[in-house]
Amino acid sequence: MVKILKYTEYLYLIVAFIALYRVYADWNVDRQFAYIFIFFTIVSIGMFLFRRNYRKKFENYKQNNKQE
Numbered sequence: 001m002v003k004i005l006k007y008t009e010y011l012y013l014i015v016a017f018i019a020l021y022r023v024y025a026d027w028n029v030d031r032q033f034a035y036i037f038i039f040f041t042i043v044s045i046g047m048f049l050f051r052r053n054y055r056k057k058f059e060n061y062k063q064n065n066k067q068e
Contacts, residue, residue, distance in 0.1 A: 005055040009048055016044035 019040040026034045 005051065005058070009051045009055065012044045012048040012051065016041050016048065019044060 019037040022037040023034045023041065026037065
């Protein structure tokens, strides 16, 4: 299960980079879509950080229960 969590973390980073590219491509064409993709970029990076923190806590919890 921990491996699946690790892969979903990086999926959020991929989405963030794609959204950031769309911001770069659409900035001079249509700013409304660019602002939407800026929002997606921020949310994706936040979800990456949240998922990584959650996975590390889960790994530490698992290791502490094995030692006892």
